[in-house]
Amino acid sequence: MVRYRVRGGNALRGTAFIQGAKNAVLPMIGAALLAAKGRTVLRNVPIIEDVRRAVELAEAIGAYVELHESERTLVIDASRVNSPVLPAEIARRFRGSVLFTPALLHRLGEAIVEGVGGCNLGSRNLDFHYLGYKRLGAIVDEGETVIHVKASGLTGATLYLDTPSHTGTENLIMAAALAKGTTVIENAALEPEVLDVIDMLTKMGARISGGGTGFITVEGVDELHAVEHTVMPDRLDAGVFAMAAALTGGELSLVGTGLDLGVVRYKLEQMGVEFHRQGAVLHVRREGPLRPINIITDTYPGFATDLQSPMMTVAALAEGTSYIHERIFDGRFALAGELNKMGANVEVDGSRAIVRGRTPLTGTQVTAHDLRSGIALVLAGLAAEGETVIDSGYLIDRGHAHLAARMRALGADITREISDH
Ligand SMILES: CC(=O)N[C@H]1[C@@H](OP(=O)(O)OP(=O)(O)OC[C@H]2O[C@@H](n3ccc(=O)[nH]c3=O)[C@H](O)[C@@H]2O)O[C@H](CO)[C@@H](O)[C@@H]1O
Numbered sequence: 001m002v003r004y005r006v007r008g009g010n011a012l013r014g015t016a017f018i019q020g021a022k023n024a025v026l027p028m029i030g031a032a033l034l035a036a037k038g039r040t041v042l043r044n045v046p047i048i049e050d051v052r053r054a055v056e057l058a059e060a061i062g063a064y065v066e067l068h069e070s071e072r073t074l075v076i077d078a079s080r081v082n083s084p085v086l087p088a089e090i091a092r093r094f095r096g097s098v099l100f101t102p103a104l105l106h107r108l109g110e111a112i113v114e115g116v117g118g119c120n121l122g123s124r125n126l127d128f129h130y131l132g133y134k135r136l137g138a139i140v141d142e143g144e145t146v147i148h149v150k151a152s153g154l155t156g157a158t159l160y161l162d163t164p165s166h167t168g169t170e171n172l173i174m175a176a177a178l179a180k181g182t183t184v185i186e187n188a189a190l191e192p193e194v195l196d197v198i199d200m201l202t203k204m205g206a207r208i209s210g211g212g213t214g215f216i217t218v219e220g221v222d223e224l225h226a227v228e229h230t231v232m233p234d235r236l237d238a239g240v241f242a243m244a245a246a247l248t249g250g251e252l253s254l255v256g257t258g259l260d261l262g263v264v265r266y267k268l269e270q271m272g273v274e275f276h277r278q279g280a281v282l283h284v285r286r287e288g289p290l291r292p293i294n295i296i297t298d299t300y301p302g303f304a305t306d307l308q309s310p311m312m313t314v315a316a317l318a319e320g321t322s323y324i325h326e327r328i329f330d331g332r333f334a335l336a337g338e339l340n341k342m343g344a345n346v347e348v349d350g351s352r353a354i355v356r357g358r359t360p361l362t363g364t365q366v367t368a369h370d371l372r373s374g375i376a377l378v379l380a381g382l383a384a385e386g387e388t389v390i391d392s393g394y395l396i397d398r399g400h401a402h403l404a405a406r407m408r409a410l411g412a413d414i415t416r417e418i419s420d421h
C-alpha cells in the first residue's frame with residue numbers, strides 16, 4: 001500500500017520539471033507494437049505506474065521492452081509479438097490497455113481483451129471503439145468479461161464517434177493506418193496528445209490528415225516502421241504544479257518544452273493567478289486572494305475533466321462560491337466528500353458541484369478514489385493545517401512521476417511511504 005503524507009503550510013518555490021504526458025505515451029506504446037520490424041525509441045517517458053503496466057502488458061504479448069528509467073527512455077521491439085491475449089491481471093489495472101487492440105488485430109488477426117481498467121469515474125464505455133472495428137471489417141464478440149475481436153485484414157470505411165472519444169480516436173486511427181483503402185473518422189478528438197500520436201504514426205509511415213479538425217482521413221499503408229519519438233509534456237502535470245503555486249502563495253517556473261496550459265491558464269488567471277512566459281519557461285505565482293470561478297468541463301479545447309478535481313481544491317480556497325459542471329464523466333465528484341472531511345464546503349447535485357470558499361482546511365486521513373482526486377488531495381494537503389494522509393497513493397503514482405521528490409525539491413513537506421496495510 002502506497003501512502004502520501006503531506007504537512008501543509010509551505011509555499012512552493014523554484015523550478016518544476018514537467019513530465020512527459022501519460023495520455024500520449026500510452027497510445028505511443030500501442031503504436032510501437034504496430035511495427036513488425038526494428039526497435040522503437042520513446043523519449044521523455046514519464047516513469048509512472050501506468051507505463052510500468054504497459055511495459056508488462058507489451059511483454060505479456062511477446063514484445064521485448066527496455067525501460068531505462070533514469071534516461072526516461074523506452075525501447076520497444078515488437079517483432080516477436082505472438083500472443084493475442086491481454087491478460088486480466090495486467091489489463092484491468094490501467095485504461096491504456098485498450099490501446100493495444102489495433103496492433104494485435106494487425107499483427108495476429110485477433111485480440112482477446114480480458115479486461116480494461118482505468119480510473120473509476122462512472123460509465124466508461126468502449127462502444128465507439130468496437131463499432132469502429134466492426135465497420136472496418138472486424139468481428140467483435142462481446143462476452144461477459146472477455147471481448148474477442150477478430151479480423152483477417154481491415155478495410156477502410158467512414159466512421160463516426162457520437163462524442164470525440166480520446167482513446168477511441170487513437171484506436172480507430174491505428175486500426176485504419178494499416179487497413180486497405182481510405183478511412184474517414186468524423187467527430188474525432190482534438191486533444192494535443194492525439195495530435196502527438198498522429199505525429200509519431202506519420203513518422204512511422206502512416207498517411208493521416210485532418211488531425212485537430214475533427215475530421216481525420218487515414219489512407220492505409222502496407223507497413224509501419226519503428227521510429228524515435230519524444231513524448232510531449234503532460235499538461236495535466238503542469239496544471240497541477242501551477243495550482244500548487246497558486247494555492248500555497250508560491251512562485252514556480254514550469255519547464256517543459258512547448259508547454260501550453262490553454263483554458264486552465266485562463267481560468268487560473270480569472271482567479272488571480274499570474275502567468276508570465278519567458279521563452280520556453282512559464283512562470284506562475286499568486287500574491288493576492290484567490291477569486292471564485294465557474295468551470296464547465298469539455299473535450300479539448302474546453303476545460304479538461306482530468307483537472308476538474310484539482311481545480312475543486314483550488315476553488316475551496318477561493319474567497320466566495322465557485323460552480324463546477326462536469327460534462328464528461330458521470331461519476332467524477334468522489335473528491336467532494338474527502339475535501340469536506342478536511343473542512344471544505346462542497347455540495348454535489350448530479351453533474352454539478354457548488355464549492356463555498358474560503359474554508360480553512362485541516363489535515364486528516366483521506367482516500368484517493370482515482371488518480372485526479374488523489375492529486376487534488378495532495379494539493380489540499382499542501383494548503384491545510386497539520387498532516388494529511390492520503391491512501392491509496394498507487395492511484396497518484398499511476399499518473400505522476402516521482403511526485404514527492406519533485407514537490408520536496410520545491411519546498412513541500414511531503415513523503416511517500418510504503419506500508420503493509
Ligand atoms: C488513457 C487516456 O487517454 N485517458 C484519458 C481519456 O480516457 P478515455 O479515452 O477513456 O475517455 P473518452 O474520451 O473515451 O471518454 C469520454 C466520454 O465518452 C464516453 N464514451 C467513450 C468511448 C466510447 O466508446 N463510448 C462512450 O460513451 C465515456 O463513457 C465518457 O463519458 O480521455 C478522458 C477524457 O478526456 C481522460 O479523462 C482520460 O485521462
Ligand SMILES: C=C(OP(=O)(O)O)C(=O)O
Nearest residue numbers: 095096118119306371372
Ligand atoms: C481518467 C484518467 O486516466 P485513465 O483514462 O487512464 O483512467 C486520468 O488520467 O485522469
